[in-house]
Amino acid sequence: MKLRIDKIIILLLTLSLFGSLLSGCVSNDVKSETPLTKSNYLLGTQINITLYDNQKDEIIDEAFQRISEIEAKMSINSENPSEITKLNEASGIQEVKLSEDTFYVLEKGKYYSQLSNGEFDITIGPVVKLWNIGTPNAAIPDEAILSEKLDLVDYNKLSLNKDKYTAKLELSGMIVDLGGIAKGYAADEVYTILKNRGVNHAIINLGGNIMALGTNVNKQPWKIGIQDPYYPRNDYLGIVEVVDKAVVTSGIYERYFEKDGVRYHHILDPQTGFPADNGLAGVSIITDKSIDADGLSTSVFLLGLDKGMDLIENLDNTEAIFVTTNKEIYLTSGIKGNFILVNKEYKLMN
Incomplete structure (x- = not known):
């Protein structure tokens, strides 16, 4: 992760x-x-x-x-798809069943997104991947592509159902990034x-x-x-x-x-x-x-x-x-x- x-x-x-x-x-x-x-x-x-x-x-x-155990549930880089990987892959399609661990972290992430009025946003994944900072491929993104990816960043479009412990990303291409909270x-x-x-x-x-x-x-x-x-x-x-x-x-x-x-x-x-x-x-x-x-x-x-x-x-x-x-x-x-x-x-x- x-x-x-x-x-x-x-x-x-x-x-x-x-x-x-x-x-x-x-x-x-x-x-x-x-x-x-x-x-x-x-x-x-x-x-x-x-x-x-x-x-x-x-x-x-x-x-x-x-x-x-937490890494296996929330990693987006492991060989076996995690719950977060499945959530991102299902963006714009369907809700995904989550463990209590993952649901809690998503819930906290959305809470701090709301508390900061979106300054912190756990759906910023598409923009993070575009910059690739911390990797050999880090680069300033194309302005038009960046604008497209910014349209996918909106924590309000992360739906959480605590009764069923499910989550859904409403737009296709949205990506949850738990890097600011999972540790x-x-x-x-x-x-x-x-x-x-x-x-x-x-x-x-x-x-x-x-x-x-x-x-x-x-x-x-x-x-x-x-x-x-x-x-x-x-x-x-x-x-x-x-x-x-x-x-x-x-x-x-x-x-x-x-x-x-x-x-x-x-x-x-x-x-x-x-x-x-x-x-x-x-x-x-x-x-x-x-x-x-x-x-x-x-x-x-x-x-x-x-x-x-x-x-x-x-x-x-x-x-x-x-x-x-x-x-x-x-x-x-x-x-x-x-x-x-x-x-x-x-x-x-x-």
Whole structure:
């Protein structure tokens, strides 16, 4: 499943935490000095799950199995047709029966499409395929063809029937793209598995889509680095402290190509079909559920600073960090005491 991998946040363990792990001076519920980490490649990205207590291989294996199930249902690139593949192939023809997993993710995707007034639109697939950003075939599309594909982008023409768990794309050629939300759902499912298996301290990292379970082993907030949108992955501009939260970023830095000195990133505006150009370089969302952070990060990026700030300030238990193209940082009211700026190239504005 080729999902957007722009949502990059670097996990930072403080020196004090690292020292405590080495020395064995950890809280009583931690059974081992060294955390257990296992990796896998699923959902089109590198996944790392790290347990700091109740360290059992079978717990992580169960989590990976759950992610594999989600991938099989929602992938559009696997050998065996997924539910989403069947939905796209049936566009303009008939409704398709879905599992509860896939229906829920589509329902969430349509919700955020509505919440953002179409700035985030899960039916943007035809335009995404036209640009091919992130592949060797990336190119600026022909204007006439782009206009035709834009006519197929309309989340209102995705019909969902919860009584029957069916969906239908009303126009032939419509394509659902779950790249802005499916990883978030998978992270939430892993979180649930770990909690049910008695894990109290863990980090779930789906290609930079971070879910922090509980606190660190010293019972202090996790410290998560926020990606600098003008530098390669693993360069961070600031640190946010979180407990039991998802942290997800959308930005201009991960997938792009350059043509005649212009950079074209992959966050496409459903209104124009071109990469969004609204003065934002990155948006990080901090909230309880990863699927919500995933949907909101793209939605808010496309809405821009002012509308995006207004939206987040009116949502419960949700905060945001906005990074502009002129290297200014704006914070929503609830995160100001938990963010530390470390890169002095940036200016904290509020």
